[in-house]
Amino acid sequence: MASITPGPGNTGPSSAPAPSPTTAEPIPTPSPTQSEPACSKFEKMSDREFKLLAKNPYEHLGKCYRIYGYVTQADSATGSLSVRANACGEKHQPTYGFISDCDTNSFFTELGGGDGESGIDNIVDGDAFEADVEVGVPYTYTTTLGGQMTAPKFHLHKITKYATTK
Known part of the structure; x- marks a missing residue:
């Protein structure tokens, strides 16, 4: 490890002049404003x-919808x-272990602090759900066979189970 050794004109850190104090204008603090949530209404489709x-x-990036899957x-x-999940715009009931008219591969992730507040912590494989979502940037992932798959990504505000497919 290199070290600084005093030499001509360099007597070490203690010889540096102390910074002179300056007075600056105080920076105004913005007053808090009540911001409206990104999604106050979820459109059906x-x-x-x-x-x-x-x-x-x-x-549709940033738009808010109620979808099913x-x-x-x-x-x-x-x-x-x-x-x-496989997602769709309309609510369908499961038949024979799946929902035949609901087949768009999609990715859902909780929006916010990750505390399960959306209800995602109570959702498991096979649950049919209704979800209030905000459209995000599509999600690309590697499949088990090594290929790439891109799916719509939705940020969850709320997700509720209404049936099971299993």
């Missing part, structure tokens, strides 16, 4: 409108605050 959203999520993966790979 048809299955077709949902498929159009999934086709181009960037066009069923969880296809909720494990240590997705983490405790995220799930992978």
Whole structure:
């Protein structure tokens, strides 16, 4: 490790002149303002409108919707605050262990501090759900076969189980 040794013109750190005090104008503190939540209303949509959203999520970035689906993966790979699900715009009841008209692979993650406040901590694989979401940037992940998959990503405000597919 290199060290500083005093030499001509360098007598070590103690020889540096002390900084002179300056007076500065105080920086005004902005008054707190009441900001409106990003999503105060969640729009409903048809299955077709949902498929159009999934086709181009960037066009819907930051918009808020009520959507439906069923969880296809909720494990240590997705983490405790995220799930992978097949999603759609309309509420369908499960038949024979799945919801046939709800087939858009999607990724859901809790918005905010990660405290499970959205209800995601009570959602497991096979649950059919209703969710209030904000559209996020699409999520790309590596599949078990090594390929890449991109899916719409939704930030959860609230998720509620209404049925089970298992």
